[in-house]
Amino acid sequence: MPKYGEGSVYFETTRNKWHASVVDPQGRRTHKRFNTKEEANAWRLSMTAKYIKGDYVVKSDLTLGTWVLQYLGVFVKPKVREKTFLDYANTAAHINEELADVELQKLTPLAVQAYINTAEMTEGMKDRVIKLLCRASKKAIATGLIEKDFMAGVEVLKPEPKEVEIFSPEELSIIMKTIDSDARLRRHHLLVSVAIASGCRMGEILALTPQDLDGDAIKINKSLVEVKGVAKLQPPKTRAGYRRIPLPKNIMAELYQAAYALESGEIIKNANGKPCLSTNIDKSWKRILNKAGIPYRKFHCLRHTHASMLLAAGVPILEVSKRLGHSRPSHTLNLYGHAIPGYDSQMPSLVEKVFNIGNCNKETISAVSCPVLPQTTKKVEPNCNQNATY
Structure with a gap:
């Protein structure tokens, strides 16, 4: 039986290619052909390095559809409420056979994007499908099923958010x-x-x-x-x-x-x-x-x-947010910011009062007294973690 990590490179005259092979941790020989000896050796060494670091992904014929169901059942179901899980299952049902039957390790962002672009579903459902697949892809990487994120760069044009409807x-x-x-x-x-x-x-x-x-x-x-x-x-x-x-x-x-x-x-x-x-x-x-x-x-x-x-009546947004049970006041603001009374008509006088620039002229403009703004040494980083991982 070939030894783990053992590999070879030789020239195949019948194919006019350089043949490289290496033995994986399970004792199976993996091979690939290249145009040059340098490429073949580089691949052999990179595969050996993966074996040593534990980064090698064992070949599998697991399909996307099967993996999504496993992901939902093993990683999602125990952590969410029953109705939420049914919503996820309904979203997964919108992934048709064209994509679901593709082997997980052969799936590419290009294939997913092409499917999303032509799929007959609402933009809102496309967005939910993409979010589900993003989480499933990250978990597949974390569990050693795939090497690369098959959702990297996949996007959907979100429709304009609907205006909140209220009763008078x-x-x-x-x-x-x-x-x-x-x-x-x-x-x-x-x-x-x-x-x-x-x-x-x-x-x-x-x-x-x-x-x-x-x-x-x-x-x-x-x-x-x-x-x-x-x-x-x-x-x-x-x-x-x-x-x-x-x-x-x-x-x-x-x-x-x-x-x-x-x-x-x-x-x-x-x-x-x-x-x-x-x-x-x-x-x-x-x-x-x-x-x-x-x-x-x-x-x-x-x-x-x-x-x-409540907001139109001047109730502070933090109080309204607490009353609604929102975990983030920003969510309340995004939904109902339109209802907060506007101050446009009062702005000129407020600016004049705060910055002491009333009745300024060319001689006094340089002597404007401005309030000292607080300084911060803390660097604010953007929040890029838009897709939570279960």
């Missing part, structure tokens, strides 16, 4: 009157009221129990989501999701009244006294808007409306 105060009033005027819709009064007053997500409100009522506020510590037609409780995604939200007295009074007869379980239930499913709420929400004569917007837009109105 007049529309909110009409919605509540519509709910209260219809016996079949009236049971949704509390859910919609709390959504408007708190900015909570639907699942967070549906998960409220009597134990979550805390004086003049509600405590958010879980969410009720629908997974394959079954209502399930899950914790918030981040620590910021755990929060206490003060509400108006009349809303809290309604919650306490609804919770009075309950010892446990969710305060808001369906007509059969069971936990509400989001799909059923969505159907009722469409009926409410249709009867109210208001153009359809998702139930989640009540959350957008709450945040936008």
Whole structure:
């Protein structure tokens, strides 16, 4: 049996090529042909160096599709919630056989980019597929399945972000009157009221129990989501999701009244006294808007409306971000920055006051008194880690 690291270089007269070979750590001989002896020797030495450093990747016929499923099952599923995992699985299902059947070690950025460019899917789904493949590629490198990142340079033209939709105060009033005027819709009064007053997500409100009522506020510590037609409780995604939200007295009074007869379980239930499913709420929400004569917007837009109105009223963005349960205020700013009152009309006078440049002329311009700006010695590096690795 050939020895590990053993190699040779010789000239093949029949092919007019230099043949180089080397034995890998598993005792298998790998070979390649070159035009010159120098190239053949360089390859033999580089392969030997890889064996010594432990950088050699064992040849495998593992396909991309098989690897993505293994990656999701082994590395992702144990760390995410069930519904999130199903979202990842749905994204993986959009990778068709044209790409999924390619051997992982033969995959190139060019092949992936060509597939993305011609794939019949929305730009949003293309973006999700690329992010999934980027994570799968990095994990394949980390686990020694491939040498090079097959997603290096692959990109998708992201569509312009959609403008956040909100309801006007007049529309909110009409919605509540519509709910209260219809016996079949009236049971949704509390859910919609709390959504408007708190900015909570639907699942967070549906998960409220009597134990979550805390004086003049509600405590958010879980969410009720629908997974394959079954209502399930899950914790918030981040620590910021755990929060206490003060509400108006009349809303809290309604919650306490609804919770009075309950010892446990969710305060808001369906007509059969069971936990509400989001799909059923969505159907009722469409009926409410249709009867109210208001153009359809998702139930989640009540959350957008709450945040936008608070910011428009001058509530600090940090306070709004905490109320919404965002882990980063920058996310709140990106979503609702348009709602923050503008100061353009006040800028001239503010600049004049801060920099003391009112009534300046050519003789005094050089004597302008400017505030001393704070200095920093800390170098700020850009955040390039856009794709998290599970």
